[in-house]
Amino acid sequence: MSDRLSRLFAALADPTRRDIVTRLVVGDATVSELAKPYDVSLQAVSKHLKVLEEAGLVSRSREAQRRPVHLEAAVLAEMTSWIHRHQQAAEERYRRLDAVLAVLDADLDADLDADLDADLDD
Amino acid sequence: MSDRLSRLFAALADPTRRDIVTRLVVGDATVSELAKPYDVSLQAVSKHLKVLEEAGLVSRSREAQRRPVHLEAAVLAEMTSWIHRHQQAAEERYRRLDAVLAVLDADLDADLDADLDADLDD
DNA sequence: CACCTCCTCAACCAATTGGTTGAATACGAC
DNA sequence: GTCGTATTCAACCAATTGGTTGAGGAGGTG
Numbered sequence: 001m002s003d004r005l006s007r008l009f010a011a012l013a014d015p016t017r018r019d020i021v022t023r024l025v026v027g028d029a030t031v032s033e034l035a036k037p038y039d040v041s042l043q044a045v046s047k048h049l050k051v052l053e054e055a056g057l058v059s060r061s062r063e064a065q066r067r068p069v070h071l072e073a074a075v076l077a078e079m080t081s082w083i084h085r086h087q088q089a090a091e092e093r094y095r096r097l098d099a100v101l102a103v104l105d106a107d108l109d110a111d112l113d114a115d116l117d118a119d120l121d122d
Numbered sequence: 123m124s125d126r127l128s129r130l131f132a133a134l135a136d137p138t139r140r141d142i143v144t145r146l147v148v149g150d151a152t153v154s155e156l157a158k159p160y161d162v163s164l165q166a167v168s169k170h171l172k173v174l175e176e177a178g179l180v181s182r183s184r185e186a187q188r189r190p191v192h193l194e195a196a197v198l199a200e201m202t203s204w205i206h207r208h209q210q211a212a213e214e215r216y217r218r219l220d221a222v223l224a225v226l227d228a229d230l231d232a233d234l235d236a237d238l239d240a241d242l243d244d
Numbered sequence: 245c246a247c248c249t250c251c252t253c254a255a256c257c258a259a260t261t262g263g264t265t266g267a268a269t270a271c272g273a274c
Numbered sequence: 275g276t277c278g279t280a281t282t283c284a285a286c287c288a289a290t291t292g293g294t295t296g297a298g299g300a301g302g303t304g
Binding site for chain 1: 128132140149193202205206209216
């Protein structure tokens with residue numbers, strides 16, 4: 001699971017980590033600030049931050065004994081790009097398939113109409 | 123990790139599963155067709171498909187003894203929505219922060235200019 | 245210096261994951 | 275009914291994950 005995209009998806013597959021990302025949207029925060037809302041140990045949150053950092057979603061600087069955590073929003077674009085590409089392509093395919101089916105339906109209706117006309121001729 | 127979004131992200135955190143999704147974009151496929159490119163067992167691929175199915179990314183019908191796999195492209199929109207929301211919000215915040223910093227810089231430049239003018243007056 | 249705060253490292257543990265093999269099911273063909 | 279093909283189920287295994295506790299390390303403050 002070592003490639004970049006896998007690490008990105010895996011990082012956001014945990015609700016606590018998604019929560020942390022949501023929190024970081026409104027501004028940088030220290031580890032203890034981030035840990036406060038949860039009833040897990042500070043070390044557990046520290047581990048989550050390490051995962052987010054290794055995925056490139058977050059960066060940490062140093063400020064006295066604090067380690068402010070910063071969201072790297074641009075990286076999120078990498079994921080949307082992958083997802084969007086697939087979504088678009090698949091939906092385009094279905095759209096074309098629908099068009100083909102619509103044509104087939106139209107032909108079927110035309111045939112039925114022809115049959116009906118033939119019946120009326122009786 | 124039981125919530126919907128977590129299952130979605132986790133499902134795409136595996137390169138083989140992302141590969142399968144990519145393959146399914148061009149059309150439905152059976153389990154053995156999907157397994158062919160990989161040197162893992164058919165059962166392993168079957169397990170991957172189960173993960174994708176439980177995440178809602180894929181659906182399976184029945185056609186004789188085959189089980190054609192179908193990509194549910196619409197579900198991908200759920201992920202893009204989450205990511206995009208966060209990305210947008212964070213970037214908007216940075217944009218505003220940049221604006222504030224720009225104003226501070228302008229003020230600083232103005233002060234420097236004033237100092238320079240004062241010096242010239244000497 | 246000693247002390248307190250913020251945070252990480254290390255070792256451990258239970259649960260989950262991605263893989264295996266072997267047996268079982270479902271269905272069409274002979 | 276028997277055979278072959280397509281797929282899943284079950285049991286197992288090693289590696290990873292998300293959590294814990296305990297012991298530091300880094301850096302201000304008395």
